[in-house]
Amino acid sequence: MHNTILAADSGSTSTNWALVSENGLEKQINTNGINPYYMSVEEIRHILETELLPALPQLDRENIREICFYGSGCSTPSKAALIQDALSLISPNASIFASHDVLASARAACGEDKGIACILGTGSNSCVYDGKNIVRNAISLGYFLGDEGSGIHIGKLFLTRYLKNRVSPELKRATDEHFHLSFEEILNGIYQQDKPNRFIAPFSRFILDHAFEFQDLNDIVRQSFTEFVQEYIRPFPEAESYPICFVGSVAFLMREILQEVFADEGYRIERIVRYPIEGLVSYYQKQLQQNK
Numbered sequence: 001m002h003n004t005i006l007a008a009d010s011g012s013t014s015t016n017w018a019l020v021s022e023n024g025l026e027k028q029i030n031t032n033g034i035n036p037y038y039m040s041v042e043e044i045r046h047i048l049e050t051e052l053l054p055a056l057p058q059l060d061r062e063n064i065r066e067i068c069f070y071g072s073g074c075s076t077p078s079k080a081a082l083i084q085d086a087l088s089l090i091s092p093n094a095s096i097f098a099s100h101d102v103l104a105s106a107r108a109a110c111g112e113d114k115g116i117a118c119i120l121g122t123g124s125n126s127c128v129y130d131g132k133n134i135v136r137n138a139i140s141l142g143y144f145l146g147d148e149g150s151g152i153h154i155g156k157l158f159l160t161r162y163l164k165n166r167v168s169p170e171l172k173r174a175t176d177e178h179f180h181l182s183f184e185e186i187l188n189g190i191y192q193q194d195k196p197n198r199f200i201a202p203f204s205r206f207i208l209d210h211a212f213e214f215q216d217l218n219d220i221v222r223q224s225f226t227e228f229v230q231e232y233i234r235p236f237p238e239a240e241s242y243p244i245c246f247v248g249s250v251a252f253l254m255r256e257i258l259q260e261v262f263a264d265e266g267y268r269i270e271r272i273v274r275y276p277i278e279g280l281v282s283y284y285q286k287q288l289q290q291n292k
Contacts, residue, residue, distance in 0.1 A: 009276040010071035016277040022288040035073035036082040044086035064094045070104030108279025109245035121248030124150035126232035149228025151204035225261040243270035
């Protein structure tokens with residue numbers, strides 16, 4: 001195997017790595033999430049050394065010509081540089097590219113076609129994509145101040161209602177039986193943990209698992225998606241004519257509700273891809289074939 005590209009799509013909780021050749025996917029590896037906003041170079045390198053490198057023999061590393069890393073924390077030059085520094089550990093001879101996960105979503109969902117590319121997973125974002133580059137990006141403020149439509153945002157909406165006793169008795173009972181957490185324990189998990197987004201994540205999964213069982217949860221998901229439209233779609237006039245494409249597990253698992261909300265708001269969704277890495281494999285395979 002020669003002349004490969006190592007592509008990575010990373011969120012706060014997990015990173016999907018794909019070793020791609022002109023024949024397609026050669027190897028896929030999953031590690032913990034990597035985010036330079038919350039992690040140092042040393043912490044990132046520890047993940048690489050203990051989780052990634054053991055699955056990449058020396059020969060694989062020597063054949064990597066380019067490492068392409070996409071992550072939610074790579075939106076500024078300084079954070080992208082931090083990632084590039086850490087990734088040099090993998091293969092000192094490979095060129096390293098680090099960019100925002102919105103570009104990954106555009107390349108994964110739209111390929112080489114123009115469109116409005118959206119992310120709905122642990123976090124959320126959107127952009128106008130011309131088939132090669134991001135023309136304009138929505139303003140994303142992260143899980144604390146933004147990320148409308150995302151799993152974390154849905155989880156926060158639910159916890160607000162749950163802690164204020166604004167959910168049905170049936171939903172409250174199901175939540176109590178599932179989590180066994182007191183009012184104080186939930187607040188401590190949110191306000192006293194280093195990474196509250198990881199504390200909220202199990203509540204997000206609970207909601208996605210039961211959104212069609214409890215009307216309260218269905219309503220919360222719809223509210224979150226409606227806010228996503230307002231923050232991430234309406235600011236783009238191109239959304240009236242460009243195809244709208246999504247990547248992310250929340251978009252995929254809640255696609256029925258998502259499509260209904262978009263239809264109500266006057267938009268149509270063209271494509272929903274669950275895992276960005278699948279689209280990135282196709283994207284980079286085509287690049288390698290074209291550059292033979």
